[in-house]
Every structure is written in C-alpha cells, then in structure tokens.
Amino acid sequence: MRESKRKRLESKGWRFGTAAEFLHLSPEEAAYVELKAKLANNLRARRERKRLTQQGLARLVKSSQSRVAKMEAGDPSVTLDLLIRALLALGASNREIAKTISLSHGASAS
C-alpha cells in the first residue's frame, strides 16, 4: 500500500501494525470487521424501512445524527455495543440480530 494511503486511512482511525496488514487482516480482525459491517448494514435497512431519518433515529437512541452516520458506516470509532443497542432500540430481537450475523456478507437485511 502506498504510504500516502496508509496515512489517510490512519487519520480516519483505522490502525495497522504494518502496511502489509491492510489486505491481510488476521482472521479475528476480519471477522470483527465483517460482523460490524453486517450490523451496520442492517441498522440502515431497519431505519429506512421505518422511514426514519438519521436525525430521527438519533433521537430514538439518544445519540446524534453524526454518530448515527458513523454507525451506519461501520466507522472504527463505533463499538458493537452501540450498534447493537441501536438495533435493539429499533425493535430488533436477539434472534433477529443473530440472523443478521449469520447472513452471508452483502445480503440485504430482513
């Protein structure tokens, strides 16, 4: 990876031990990122299905529009805790959350 790209990504909160790790995440890291992405996508799907704006969802979960945007983007500054709490606030059950996690990556949300 080009040095400039690493710098740019690091400035956004993504961390790498070495440049080579970028496309060679450890299995745990990869699984973690994928998990987060699935929950993020599902959050957006649920919000849109309810025809809520990010602002509206922010009120519902007592957060802010900007943080909701970061949740849906799977931003590294957002924890699984926050994502899951938001999903629960939107009425998702644990079973539905589990289903989301098992879904093949890229599949649309229920």
Next chain:
Amino acid sequence: MRESKRKRLESKGWRFGTAAEFLHLSPEEAAYVELKAKLANNLRARRERKRLTQQGLARLVKSSQSRVAKMEAGDPSVTLDLLIRALLALGASNREIAKTISLSHGASAS
C-alpha cells in the same frame, strides 16, 4: 427495593433510574443483558473446553485474569465488544457467535 440494596448494587456498577426498574427492565435492556449473559457463558464454555485458565485466556487476548473473570461474569463494566473479541480470539466464527445468541437462555455452549 430497599434503599440499602439499591446502594449496594449501584456500587457494583448496575444503574437504575428508579428502584422500580430493577425487576422491570425495558425490553431493550433485558435483551441486552441476556445477550451479554449468553456470550459470557459461551466464553467460559469455550475456555474450559480448551482447558485454559483465565490467566491463559488473558494472555491470549492480551488482557488480564481479573478482566476475564469479569467477562465471564457478564459484569456491567464489560462491553459486548470485549466479549466478542475474546470469542473470536478463541476461534469462534461469526456464525457460531450468532448461534450462541439465538440459543435459548441457559443452554450450554457448543
């Protein structure tokens, strides 16, 4: 709930808006606590199956024995993030984690 009991529980990190909320958690709160408990139980089961001590698991996940104990106890100071990262470090797949989450509460881990 008696004031003394509330105080004691609050000192351990559990928070209540009012005393009445103790046995009447909101659906989200209940789901969150249950989710945490399932992951915590599964973590202990996986560790024991591998015949690791808490100390050993702590080294594996770069944490400490005391924090591992707290993870397995579902302590309020432990996030889902930490629990899930620990499970992934023990080799659990996202699908297995999802399965754990769907399992009926109290069931033993796979």
Next chain:
DNA sequence: ACAGAATATATCAGTCCTGACATATTGTCA
C-alpha cells in the same frame, strides 16, 4: 442550476472502559 433536506466528515471535552495490580475467596488434592 438552485434550494432545502439528508447524510457525511471533522473535532473535542467529558465519560466510560480497559488492563494492571492487589487482595480475597473458592476449589482441589494430599
């Protein structure tokens, strides 16, 4: 192209979580 709404990105002070450490309790085996 323009205006207004929705979403994305940047920054930051305060809060919460973390690992580490100390210590207490429980479990186990002789």
Next chain:
DNA sequence: TGACAATATGTCAGGACTGATATATTCTGT
C-alpha cells in the same frame, strides 16, 4: 486441615468512545 492453584472482587490511571456541534458533501425535487 494446609498448601497451592484458580477464580472473584476492588481500585485506578490512561486511553477509547460518546454525544454534541460545526461544517461539508450528496441527494431530491423543481
């Protein structure tokens, strides 16, 4: 029972995350 290992509980400084705010960018209809 006593010695030792394992687990539980308490505390805390430092770092990570949060909501808020400001601003930029993208989207949508006209």
